[in-house]
Amino acid sequence: MGEAKRGDTAARNTPRILVVGPSWVGDMVMAQSLFITLKRRHPGARIGVLAPGWSLPILERMPEVDEAIALDVKHxxxxxxxxxxxxxxxxxxxxxxxxxxxxxxxxxxxxLAGIPHRTGFTGEQRYVLLNDRRKLDKTVLDQTVKRFVALGLDADEEVGGELITPHPRLRVDAARQDALRAELSLGERPAIGMMPGAEYGPAKQWPLEYFRELAATLIARGHAVWVLGGPKDAAAGDVIAEGLAHAHNLCGKTRLADAVDLLAACEQVVTNDSGLMHVAAAVGTRIQALYGSSSPAYTPPLTDNADIHYLALSCSPCFERTCPLGHRNCLKQLSPASIQQAIQG
Known part of the structure; x- marks a missing residue:
């Protein structure tokens, strides 16, 4: 009997935890705050993450993740x-x-896997599927990262304003970083990264002509500009970089793991509220974060090394994919000169 009790105690102290991960790059980076929390509370825990196949390169850069399991289901x-x-x-x-x-x-x-203890927030009639259902109080858990971390706490723990949310920190491959500079002919100028994309929609995107104006100014001051994003952002990258010496449109030319290393090599980045913004935060690069339809109070870059540019107009944040008023003033009134000043400061 005594042996059985010791075995039960050991199992509680070294649990095998499966986390069903989110489907967006930024959310997956923020989920590392939960993984860190779990490892701190249960040092011997084994953490597996069930996630879309595209996210495995990000998970491989998280030392807290012992196993990444691909769930390749189309959106x-x-x-x-x-x-x-x-x-x-x-x-x-x-x-x-x-x-x-x-x-x-x-x-x-x-x-379906018969995992005994299944935790999640209530929603979409999941009463049978979850047996540890938590009520989401959005006034207390007012940020995505807080909601993730709260699910790692015990059900009877009180969640308040003092909830500790450790910052994500992705591993950087220095050797691959050097190889990418050579492979992509990036030169030796100090780089400023630019991320013009935002998967959610154009209401989150700073005007491309502003990115280009800023890029030209930075290049004249001795920087290189690296435009990063996926294949869908390639045309936007061309608008920014075409015809500018020392501007490199890398959109669609690199893997997600490469983006981690390239962002870590940048002195600073100028970015919409996007997945790559959270990647840049997690490698410690200084961030100039541009917010329009979304709110920095809800999805801030999880770093102490960021400048937040947000006008908080009366119509912001609307959280719409496209501007319901048709003007996007929340972003158009953020001038390239003001971002340049922040970079130089």
């Missing part, structure tokens, strides 16, 4: 067979699951 697809097959492969391997997204389908795999 908007239910993917019953895929979820069932993954669940079968996980049977008996985890003691606890923490489900970060609030959708019904995100809670299916832990349920």
């Amino acid at each position: 908007g697809e239910f993917g019953w067979k895929t979820r069932r097959d993954v669940a079968r492969s996980l049977k008996g391997r985890f003691d606890r699951a923490i489900v970060l997204p609030r959708s019904l389908k995100s809670a299916l795999v832990p349920f």
Whole structure:
């Protein structure tokens, strides 16, 4: 009996935890705050993360993640067979699951895998799928990162304004960093990164002509400009970089893991509220963060090394994909000169 009790205690102290991760780059970076919290509270814990395949290169840069498990279901697809097959492969391997997204389908795999303790916020009729359901008080958990970390606490712990949310910190591959400079012919000038994309929509995007004007000024002052983003951002990168010496449009030319190393090599970055903004924060690069339709109070860069540019107009934040008033003044009134001044300061 005594041996059994000691075994139960050891299992509680060294739990096997599966985290069902989010589907956006920025949210996946912020989820590292939860992983850090779990490792601090349970030093021997083994953490697995179930996540879209594209996010595995980010998870590989998080020392707290012991295993990354790909769930390759297309956006908007239910993917019953895929979820069932993954669940079968996980049977008996985890003691606890923490489900970060609030959708019904995100809670299916832990349920089908028979994971005994399944935690998540209430939502989308998940009463059967979750057996540790938490009520989300948005006035207390007013940031995405706080919501993630709160799910790692015990159910009876009081969550208040003093909730500790450690900053994400991604590993940087210095050797790969040097190799990328050579492969992409980036030269030796000190680099300023620019991220003109924002997956959510144009209401979060600073005007491309402003990025280009700022790029020209920075290059004249001795910098190089690296424009980073995915294949969808390639045309925007051309608008910014075309015809400018020492401006490099890298959109769609690098892998996500490469973006981690390139952002770490930048002196500063100028960025919309986007996934790559959170990557830059997690490698310690100074950030000039541009907010329009979204709010820095809700999804701030998790770093002490950032300047936040937000006008807080009467119509902001609207959280819309496109400007409902048709003018985007919340971003158009942020001048390139003011961002240049912040960079030089």
